[in-house]
């Protein structure tokens with residue numbers, strides 16, 4: 001069995017961990033009470049880990065475009081291949097969309113964002129309240145849709161492992 005390269009496997013599982021954290025932290029932070037000790041800390045973590053995700057996916061996209069991230073094709077039915085390629089392509093759309101809307105919302109007041117009193121993230125442009133609200137809506141529903149595709153992706157991997165009993169899951173482990 002040919003496994004994915006170590007770099008591809010690290011990027012895959014690191015992305016899975018970060019995306020899971022991003023969803024839980026985002027969901028939780030907007031509900032926090034002003035007096036909670038996490039009121040400022042959790043959004044800062046959401047933004048900082050989001051920057052790590054941006055960096056990891058920049059590397060991922062560069063590897064994809066330069067042919068370093070190869071796709072191994074197990075003997076699957078044509079419709080399964082189309083479904084998995086569609087799901088995985090949508091990951092790029094949603095992750096890139098969430099990073100862009102997240103960054104623009106975070107710095108929408110025109111001020112640079114300083115995380116943990118050290119990391120300085122510049123504001124690219126200023127946005128009015130209604131535009132920020134629209135971006136917030138896109139970001140929120142984008143995150144829900146991303147989770148839906150992640151669930152489909154996991155169901156596919158589990159089916160390959162336990163029903164078809166092929167090496168699809170083992171290749172990425």
Ligand code: HEM
Pocket residue numbers: 019022023024025026027030046047050051053095098099100101102103105106136139140143146
């Ligand atoms: C896979 C990536 C991401 C996921 C899954 C995600 C998820 C979420 C979720 C679920 C929310 C709560 C939405 C709501 O209920 O209103 C949220 C809010 C937010 N996220 Fe993200 N996010 C991601 C990336 C980012 C990035 C990269 C940034 C910034 C650099 C960011 C900045 C924000 C901001 C500013 C909010 C709004 C907070 C507020 O309304 O006070 N997000 N995110």
